[in-house]
Amino acid sequence: MNEIIQTFLLGPIKAMADYPPAVVETVIAGLGNGFLYALVAIGFVIIFKSSGVFNYAQGAMVFFAALNFAGLIDIGVPWYLAGLLSLLLMLVFAAAVERVVLRPLVGQEALTLFMATIGIGFFLEGMAEAVWGGNPRLLKIGLPEGSVFLIDYAWAQDLGLDVIIQQSDIIAIGTGIVMVLGLYLFFQFSRIGRALRAVADDHTASMSIGIPLDRMWVVVWALSGGTAFVAAVVWGSKIQIEPTMIGLALKALPVLILGGLTSIPGAVIGGCIIGVSEQLFEVYWGQPLLGGATTEWFAFMLGVVFLLFRPQGLFGERIIERV
DSSP: OHHHHIIIIIHHHHHHHHOHHHHHHHHHHHHHHHHHHHHHHHHHHHHHHHHOOOOTTHHHHHHHHHHHHHHHHHTTOOHHHHHHHHHHHHHHHHHHIIIIIIGGGTTSOHHHHHHHHHHHHHHHHHHHHHHHOSOOBOOOSOOOOSEEESSOSHHHHHTTOOOEEEHHHHHHHHHHHHHHHHHHHHHHHSHHHHHHHHHHHOHHHHHHTTOOHHHHHHHHHHHHHHHHHHHHHHHHHHSOBSTHHHHHHTTHHHHHHHHOTTOHHHHHHHHHHHHHHHHHHIIIIIHHHHOSOGGGTHHHHHHHHHHHHOTTOSSOOOOOOOO
């Protein structure tokens, strides 16, 4: 028993205490990944909060946007024009999905709508690969790459504060913060944002005061398409664009379990918790004790454990239905 405690508890803790800069580097790398997960999770939250539809295709939408962006650049379109065209395509496609696929299913059971989004996801993946091919590629738009010192002064390095961070992590964290602030301002102060909040609170009451639900849902899906595009730009610049990207994007699911399905701040906080915890576990437990690759499953295991104790998430709404 003492050997087990020494190996799995005291050993990793001692390794953290012996070299704190490595802990800081691991935490920042985890935050970078966590904000990537949060960018995808925000798309889930926007649609579910307003319409009650769990859009399983959100990860495929990120892959679709990233591959279109990279494909247009590959054929010679300037990156800024390729980005604009890809964003417009995502907005139009997301609105078309709501109008053509989901609106005829209004009134059907939630499981039917969920299955429809699964079909949309496979369609997006297949269509993107049919047009642009399935070869892995990076999204090269001139974003900074490489690593920098967190405190770039000689005295800091003399004190052992030589923390090195990846610039892609800084971009992911900054983009996530800007997106959350932008959505907050949109929902709090714009006319459409206030209407969407009213729709999320009560559909019937919203219709009674003249808010057109059909238009609001188009806006919601367009917003989701826009968030997928932003996530695609950050993800595509950091990792290779290939179909496995969809599975990686589905790490937004444990993020939603932790943060709650109806909370944008919850998506961000859940993403940070998942990103940091899986990175710390991988570095201090996974690689030395379990052979590595624990990031493949740790987030989902943590989500299941959390689900047992607080199924509505940290910031989600608890819904009790009596039957």
